[in-house]
Amino acid sequence: MIRIDALSLKQLRALRAIAAEGSLTAAAAEIGLTAPAIHSQIKSLEAAVGAPVLTRAPQTGRMTLTEIGAEVLRAAHQVEGILSQLKARVGSRFAGRQGHVTLSVVSTGRYFAPRLVQMLQECCAAIDITLRVGNRDAVIDDLDHGRCALAVMGRPPRIPAVTATPLGPHPHGVVLPPHHPLAGADGFDPTALLGETFLSREAGSGTRILMHRFLDRFAEAEAVRIVEMDSNETIKQAVLAGLGIAFLSLHTVADELRAGRLVLLRGPNLPVMRHWYLVRPQAFGPDPAAERIAAGIEALHASYLPKLPDAAGLSA
Incomplete structure (x- = not known):
């Protein structure tokens, strides 16, 4: 039986360091302890949870997590996230503010998130807002580990459990240079489309x-030539340069x-319509400042979203 009262932040910190570094010596150097001291913290942690949390891989000698250790590490990350939020909230109070809220937004949202935060600062001026931007996996990780109180994203995750509120439409489509052979027509040949190079995140x-999912309607998407790029801006410039669509x-x-x-490429089922969602993690209790920002x-009724032209079924 786990003894919650015997757990300490130092033990969790030691486990996080070993999980990241793979050895007692490297972990000790990372957090400024001796190897015997970090070993003692792990032994105390194992006594508290009643099971080993680490094992040594026979091939590499690297320290890896047991199943119980993985559960403890997940909790450790959540504790770290909650404490980072506490630090920000207390700092806001000392600065005379009425709270602090971290808002995580998927990378695609960087085109409207700054405007959203500016509008929120006008209507909720007493609350500090920190904006975090990352890909879908990073935002889900923020939600799971308590590093954000709110998130704006597309399809809400199944894990962790969240409450999701639709905010506004989120259309997707295939973009082309103006003089591309597929541009201008009211339909497209799927074979010709699948022969193109797709530039992708x-x-x-x-x-x-x-x-x-869109390409799978015509063929296995894995058969399409995909060139991976690190940002939407890079992809846009590459399309403008004629490197692909x-x-x-x-x-x-x-x-x-x-x-x-x-x-835009025009044709049936385009644009692909989705929604933006405001997402709240269920694992952490409601915070008055976060509820006010939500x-x-x-x-704001999605007034911060970029305006789109009257074309291909889109409204301004």
Whole structure:
């Protein structure tokens, strides 16, 4: 039986360090302890949980987590996230503010998130807001470990458990240079489309997942030539340069579409319509500041989203 009262932050810190570094010596150097001291913390942790938390891989000698250790590490990350939020909230109180809220937004949302935060600062001026931007996996990790109170993303995750509120439409489509052979027609030949080079974000990106679902209607998406790039901006510039075409959130290319620098592929089932969601993790109790920011986001009625041109079934 686990003895919660015997657990300490030092023990959890030691476990996090070993999990990251793979050895007692490297972990000790990372957190400024001696190897015997960190070994003592792990022994105390194992006594508290009643089971080994680490084992040594026979081939490499690297310290790895047992199943129980993995559960303890997950809790350790959650504790770390909660304490980081506490630090920010207390700091806000000392600065005379009425709270602090960390808002995580998927990378695609960087095209409107700063405007959203600016609008929130006008309606909720007494609350400090920290904006974190990352890919879908990073935002889910923030939700899971308590590093954010709220998140804006596309499809909400199944794990961790969250409460999701739809905010507004999130159209996706295939973008092309204006003089591309597939541009301008009211339909497209799937064979010709599948013969193109698709420029895409990394695996784990929500847009990448949706792109595969769209292409799977015509063939196995794995058979399509995909060139991976590290940001939507890089992808846009590469499409403009004629290096390929891209399946993107249209909110990332609103300026280019209005200016005619990029055009949309037209045809059945395009654009692919999804929604933006405001997501709250269920594992952590409601915070008054976060609830106020959530209410502020909902009250804005998606007015912060980029305006899209009247084209291909999109409304301004």
